[in-house]
């Protein structure tokens with residue numbers, strides 16, 4: 415039996431999930447596949463990198479296996495000790511491209527163990543196990559978006575998540591003659607993870623200065639209490655949440671062009687107010703301006719991918735020149751692909 419969990423892209427709502435805000439991701443048709451069997455020791459095998467890590471007892475490895483180990487430990491917190499497994503992973507999901515390969519690893523692991531041991535965990539619970547693994551064991555204090563998207567998405571829908579209540583709703587995704595594309599910048603700046611946690615701390619500090627319990631209660635009036643980075647971070651969060659709601663309205667009203675503008679607005683807010691973009695990504699977005707409906711950096715930032723909303727012919731007209739100029743400037747061959755929505759984690763037969 416095989417299991418697979420998808421990566422995700424986030425249409426809009428970036429750096430809002432850990433601030434009690436709104437996000438609108440969907441699972442994409444690129445997956446981490448897992449073949450799993452019970453064993454007398456732990457084996458973590460990656461077919462893509464031909465890497466194998468074997469352990470008798472679970473401990474931190476400082477490798478990708480930590481995502482899986484973290485999940486096993488979270489499950490053991492709930493049900494007690496479980497038997498070891500052999501895990502064999504393969505994937506067509508680019509790693510480090512801001513498409514949540516780590517959440518897909520966590521979710522597919524939790525889902526498969528739940529299925530084999532008949533633990534009866536709901537998909538929400540599986541998502542939260544992945545999220546806890548990442549926060550408690552791997553050490554990235556991420557929000558819930560990626561694991562929820564990988565676990566709960568449905569084909570042809572976006573998943574609206576309210577990170578405050580953890581309620582979620584499927585929003586039909588009909589893009590008319592537009593498509594979503596991913597352009598992988600090919601860079602992932604090292605400071606990404608540390609800056610992510612720094613942003614979280616800055617937001618907590620901003621909330622303290624404002625004197626409110628949750629960002630959900632923060633309004634434009636509160637901005638007058640803030641300055642410098644605290645003002646900028648908070649302004650981004652307020653406006654990005656509004657953009658998520660406006661994007662949902664636009665989807666419901668078939669106004670896809672408007673979504674393109676929200677993507678550009680989101681990008682410039684992430685660049686100037688939240689300060690999580692980088693030179694290479696900004697180069698790509700700039701070149702796409704006035705050529706496609708919308709584009710923005712996706713995920714945690716400091717590299718990774720650009721999400722593009724565009725008609726097919728308009729995208730084709732711009733991508734070759736962009737590839738050429740990017741290569742000339744950064745000596746990196748840009749990769750790009752169209753992304754389609756997909757179901758969340760599932761089991762399948764070979």
Ligand code: GLA
Pocket residue numbers: 427428429430431432514556557558559560713714715
């Ligand atoms: C990473 C995290 C998510 C979210 C995004 C930024 O992908 O895992 O929880 O915070 O960054 O929106």
